[in-house]
Every structure is written in C-alpha cells, then in structure tokens.
Amino acid sequence: MLLKADGITLKHKRLEREIIPLGPNQIEVEMGEVPIEELRLDPTNPRLAFKIHARELTDPTQKELQDLLWEDPDVTALRRSIAATGGLIEAVIVQADGTVLEGNCRLTCIRKLDEEAKQKDPRWRTIRARILPPGVDRRTIDVLLGELHIAGKNEWTPFEQAVQHDSEGIQGSRSCGDVSAVEELHQREDSGVQAHGGDLRAAGTG
Secondary structure (H helix, E strand, C coil): CEECCCCCCCCCEEEEEEEEEECCEEEEEEEEEEEHHHCECCCCCHHHHHHHHHHCCCCCCHHHHHHHHHCCHHHHHHHHHHHHHCCCCCCEEECCCCEEEECHHHHHHHHHHHHHCCCCCHHHCEEEEEECCCCCCHHHHHHHHHHHHCCCCCCCCHHHHHHHHHHCCCCCCCCCCCCCCCCCHHHCCCCCCCCCCCCHHHHCCC
C-alpha cells in the first residue's frame, strides 16, 4: 500500500518527492526546504527525554530543549562540521506538523548557526527536510525509526534502544539521529558515532 504525500500544510519550498519502502507498505515523502521557525524539537527524543526526567522539567520550552542538546559535546562538534561544509548532507525527517522525528541535533546546530549569523545568512534560515504525510501513524513511525537506529546506520546507545522498545506501540520516542559533514565526523552524533550523511534507503530511513 502506498501512503501518498498529500495534504501537507507545513510551510516549505518543495524540491521533490520520494518513496520509502517499509515492509509491505510504501510511504511517499516530500523533500523540501523548511523555515527553521516552522520546526519543533521533540521532547520524546530518547536523549532529550532522559535529560528532561533528570532535570525534573515539566513541559520544557523549545529554548530549554535546545539548551539541553547543546550541552552535549558531540552536538557542538556537529555544529562545527556543518559550518565547515556550509550545510547539511542528510535531510532531517519531520512530521507534517513540524515535529522533528529524526534530526533534533541537526536542527539545534542550524538554529545556533542562524543565531550567530543574526538571521542574515540564508544557509541557516531553512533546513532540508523529508516531510511525512499526515496519515502516518505512531506505530509506522516507530518502525521507521527503529529500522534506522536499531538495525541501521545510526546506532542508539543501549539506554536509548531500551527507551524505544519500551515506548513502541504507546507513545514512541525518537533519537537525534543527526549528522555532521566531514565523513568521519559525520558519523558522530548524539550517542557518539552517528551519521550526518548516510543514505536514507540504506537504513530504511534517515
């Protein structure tokens, strides 16, 4: 069954569409340039969820979520790598409502670069994203991201894998899965070694 990328209302500049195979189903996603103001970091991201719990935060703001990710040395290294290459190699994955499913660290880095440029550098005003159609359910998203992180290119830590397993079928949780731009460094992200420039299809996603 093909779930088409129709009904996407998230503000973006359309680039192309592509199809992601997922078992017996296929999901059509829309690749586009999305203004960073339209996107939201995901508090159910395993690393963020752990930090939120440890700090006993309730309903954290986007700024608080960004600050939590920015504490991670791997994220600051990722920012340097993205700055060095002038942009992202691998697009983030977002829901139709703008929630970042895959790429929270990348979005944090782009936001930081945009702040440093005082919103005057067009490279950091938008981010390339694969936008899922509105009809993708939570279970399908969990499978999509589980294929990527547990069986695919971007490894989660054992803790993050446990969070994912525990949450499947209930709420689900996502990992940063961000990528950096110099191929060796591009394999460093939240859990220490993840990819910024991997092939979405090679892992079942991005």
